[in-house]
Amino acid sequence: MTTAQAPGKAVRRFSLKKVLRESSVAQGLFLIGPTNTYLIVFMVIPLILVTVLSFLSRGTYGEVVYKFSIESYLRLFDPLYAKILGYSLLVGLLTTVLSLVIGYPMAYYIARAPARQRSLYLFLILLPFWTNFIIRIYAWIMILRSSGFLNSFLQWIGVIHEPLNILYTPTAVLIGMVYEFLPFMVLPLYTSLEKIENAQLEAAADLGAPPWKAFLRVTLPLSVPGMIAGTILVFIPAMGMFVVPDLMGGAKTMLIGNVIRNQFLTARDWPFGAAASMLLMFLTMVFTLYYTRKAGFGEELLL
Amino acid sequence: MSDFAVELRNVIKIFPTPEGGQVKAVDDVTIHIKQGEFFSLLGPSGCGKTTSLRLMAGFEWPTNGEVYIDGKLMGRTPPYLRPVNTVFQSYALFQHMTVFQNVAFGLEMEKVPKAGITRRVEEALEMVKLSGMGRRRPKQLSGGQQQRVALARALVKRPKVLLLDEPLGALDLKLRKEMQLELKALQEQVGITFVYVTHDQEEALTMSDRIAVMNKGKALQIGLPVEIYERPNCRFVADFIGETNFLSGTVKKVSKEKVTVFIPALSMEIDGIGHGSFSAGQNVAVSVRPEKIRLADDDGKPVSGLRGTENLLHGKVVTTAYIGSDTRVDLDLGHDVRIRAWEQNDISTLDPEAYYADGDAVRIYLPYENTLVLPEDVS
Amino acid sequence: MSEKKPALWLRIYTFLVYAYIYIPILILIIFSFNKQKLNIRWEGFTLEWYDKLFKDHQVLLATRNTLMIAFIATIVATVIGTMAALALQRYHFPGYGASETLMYIPIVIPEVVMGISLLAFFALIKFKLGLTTITLSHIAFNIPFVALVVRARLHGFDKSIEEASMDLGANELITFWRVTLPTIMPGVLSGAMLAFTLSLDDYVITYFTAGPGSTTLPLRIFSMVRFTVTPEVNALSALWVAVVFVILFISEYAQRRRA
Numbered sequence: 001m002t003t004a005q006a007p008g009k010a011v012r013r014f015s016l017k018k019v020l021r022e023s024s025v026a027q028g029l030f031l032i033g034p035t036n037t038y039l040i041v042f043m044v045i046p047l048i049l050v051t052v053l054s055f056l057s058r059g060t061y062g063e064v065v066y067k068f069s070i071e072s073y074l075r076l077f078d079p080l081y082a083k084i085l086g087y088s089l090l091v092g093l094l095t096t097v098l099s100l101v102i103g104y105p106m107a108y109y110i111a112r113a114p115a116r117q118r119s120l121y122l123f124l125i126l127l128p129f130w131t132n133f134i135i136r137i138y139a140w141i142m143i144l145r146s147s148g149f150l151n152s153f154l155q156w157i158g159v160i161h162e163p164l165n166i167l168y169t170p171t172a173v174l175i176g177m178v179y180e181f182l183p184f185m186v187l188p189l190y191t192s193l194e195k196i197e198n199a200q201l202e203a204a205a206d207l208g209a210p211p212w213k214a215f216l217r218v219t220l221p222l223s224v225p226g227m228i229a230g231t232i233l234v235f236i237p238a239m240g241m242f243v244v245p246d247l248m249g250g251a252k253t254m255l256i257g258n259v260i261r262n263q264f265l266t267a268r269d270w271p272f273g274a275a276a277s278m279l280l281m282f283l284t285m286v287f288t289l290y291y292t293r294k295a296g297f298g299e300e301l302l303l
Numbered sequence: 304m305s306d307f308a309v310e311l312r313n314v315i316k317i318f319p320t321p322e323g324g325q326v327k328a329v330d331d332v333t334i335h336i337k338q339g340e341f342f343s344l345l346g347p348s349g350c351g352k353t354t355s356l357r358l359m360a361g362f363e364w365p366t367n368g369e370v371y372i373d374g375k376l377m378g379r380t381p382p383y384l385r386p387v388n389t390v391f392q393s394y395a396l397f398q399h400m401t402v403f404q405n406v407a408f409g410l411e412m413e414k415v416p417k418a419g420i421t422r423r424v425e426e427a428l429e430m431v432k433l434s435g436m437g438r439r440r441p442k443q444l445s446g447g448q449q450q451r452v453a454l455a456r457a458l459v460k461r462p463k464v465l466l467l468d469e470p471l472g473a474l475d476l477k478l479r480k481e482m483q484l485e486l487k488a489l490q491e492q493v494g495i496t497f498v499y500v501t502h503d504q505e506e507a508l509t510m511s512d513r514i515a516v517m518n519k520g521k522a523l524q525i526g527l528p529v530e531i532y533e534r535p536n537c538r539f540v541a542d543f544i545g546e547t548n549f550l551s552g553t554v555k556k557v558s559k560e561k562v563t564v565f566i567p568a569l570s571m572e573i574d575g576i577g578h579g580s581f582s583a584g585q586n587v588a589v590s591v592r593p594e595k596i597r598l599a600d601d602d603g604k605p606v607s608g609l610r611g612t613e614n615l616l617h618g619k620v621v622t623t624a625y626i627g628s629d630t631r632v633d634l635d636l637g638h639d640v641r642i643r644a645w646e647q648n649d650i651s652t653l654d655p656e657a658y659y660a661d662g663d664a665v666r667i668y669l670p671y672e673n674t675l676v677l678p679e680d681v682s
Numbered sequence: 683m684s685e686k687k688p689a690l691w692l693r694i695y696t697f698l699v700y701a702y703i704y705i706p707i708l709i710l711i712i713f714s715f716n717k718q719k720l721n722i723r724w725e726g727f728t729l730e731w732y733d734k735l736f737k738d739h740q741v742l743l744a745t746r747n748t749l750m751i752a753f754i755a756t757i758v759a760t761v762i763g764t765m766a767a768l769a770l771q772r773y774h775f776p777g778y779g780a781s782e783t784l785m786y787i788p789i790v791i792p793e794v795v796m797g798i799s800l801l802a803f804f805a806l807i808k809f810k811l812g813l814t815t816i817t818l819s820h821i822a823f824n825i826p827f828v829a830l831v832v833r834a835r836l837h838g839f840d841k842s843i844e845e846a847s848m849d850l851g852a853n854e855l856i857t858f859w860r861v862t863l864p865t866i867m868p869g870v871l872s873g874a875m876l877a878f879t880l881s882l883d884d885y886v887i888t889y890f891t892a893g894p895g896s897t898t899l900p901l902r903i904f905s906m907v908r909f910t911v912t913p914e915v916n917a918l919s920a921l922w923v924a925v926v927f928v929i930l931f932i933s934e935y936a937q938r939r940r941a
Binding site: 021038045053105109124128130132133135136138139140142179237239240265270273274288 | 774806
């Protein structure tokens, strides 16, 4: 019935359409081509650039001199920067641990809520995060500063008589960081917890475990993938964060992110900034590799 | 117009495996399907039947060999240029379109004018008994209804050949049996060639004009249902279709009417029929279908209706299963050899003596015309 | 998980955490109506800050820029990202593993590092920083997120509907347009929404790749928070929150309608 309409092209000529149609490899390459090209140009090359940059030197007026040097890396060993690095790791760690501790019960509650309500609860967590990130930090500044809401309130009810100095301290930075990263911890935890079949807990009870023991020996271990995913989502960005320390930590609290930012924009020592970036990237990669090997990348994050 | 609606000539299809090796999904298969036939490809999972169907549809191209549709060589023609249509196992209905739009899709591709489309779609829906469902979405339909939509969608294009890939697999038993009859009636009504893939041998026997039994990429036997059942050409076919008993042995003597086989496990010789050539010393499997066996109490009394050409064995009843229409009797022939016989309950009686009981000693008659000697395997 | 009523303390705790999340925003909004400039005490209801906001050229410019960048970056990233998702989910080709790793880099890399590397890159090729560089950078980090979302949705995709389409006479292109695309559209739209949000909200990468003349809303808000500190910032924030709420409710409503 169908007289196959043979296309008028001579078979001998190379036809791109034909190659694409017949070879699934060609189709695959065609589809991934734009992404790969774009990312190589705007991601890989810049990163290689940074790597190269870290081995160059800074000229007198802040320009980049094409002379090989590991001076920038050596500077990283300076106690000042070692302290900042330690500080960054500490902040990252604390943020992660705090969001884990604060977020876990919440995730647990939501996972055990009736199915219909769950999406509402999750929606409510995410809702504020559709507003701008800086706005949220500003809100905390408003609350935490000496003339801010918290102090006014506490003074008003008479608990304290002098304003607490919270803003521009590490505490403020932590409050802000946890605030930012909480959903990134809660969501993977929730996903993990939600998957735990009720039957397993019933089996535990049936075998004689009281609720707290069942939690410790069944629920907690089964939620580990969620914890790992959440840790990855929190620790890495937290380490590289500079906005929160900048706005809420004042001059006292400097993290690696701030160092890098400063070197590139104010101090104009690009090689040094590049070296610091390499350090940060190295830490990130080590962490990611270690954890993804444990957890397997993917499912928990693909919400 | 060619004699044959579909032909596969020495078709080989090789797939690469994820581990880096290769697998021959279709291994030198030659099939000629006649115009207007209801032809089934039957076999276990992985035997190559679905791949063969896909080669006809154009979703795969042969590594070697040729595919012909209506006498024309298909080569690397894509599916949208072949005069065949497929009904998929998962129905593959377009979820974002209504039933009407689904069925109309193929006609749109043919650039049929709108009025024509409406008319033909309604005809097709009527043919599958879904008139009036045009505005519904696939989600709103039951499995059986979705299947009919898939059927209508393919048939509306009036293809030369309709390919069906286990279309009834997802339906419950009762519905499946109903649909089998409907499909068969539909095929006779419309008159086009149906190529039907299934792993259910009962289904194939019921519906087909001819069957190709496949295993491990090869077409072992092609023939009428009765040929496949009564004259299997190898052990696999005999085993796959219906139920049968096997005794392994070696050929002792070959004569014009029969083949004599020595069964080591029973230390005795059995006469049977061999279709094809056998030579002394060849390893064979002797196949007897359970309904072809006659049983009698081992009490020395003569048995009526025997012709004297039966093999006589002795054994003991192990268990019986009363099915109503017949009784399935498991027999122990000694030396760990067990066979099954089906005795039709052709006399209505409640007398327990009329039925075999566990432990009874019986005489087992295997008529030699029903005792088939088969090569161990056509590999 | 079981749906037994959880302990009271758990409920209270969760409520407190929600409070922790929402109170700052509420305070922000409330004080955007405050007469007093310094945001210390409540002095009276006023809309003057909103008025100032609408007359603020910088803010209006920033808004326009932000939206423009977000639109362009979203469209480009969605197209490219969807293609990539299809490639990774259904095809095998040389360099598959490398491509997958490549895609994850922008997600895993700290934003600061991505920002400065792009800055260095643009400096090297002497490409002037401005709205274009911002847009190019946004596309770079959007592509992997779109691809991730679309890929997740592609998981259950039944390839046989594409075969059915071709079987019925549609060639590869028509099949993609009429069958594949409509089917994956919800996933593509999700990806696009995510990309739009990320772009709209981005501070760090924009910060490094913006030129002296170009400003986006997040950048503007940052400098307002840093330097100006009038309730104008509150007003801007409150507006932003309101717009977001409205959009979300509309999209929820639209989803309910369709289902």
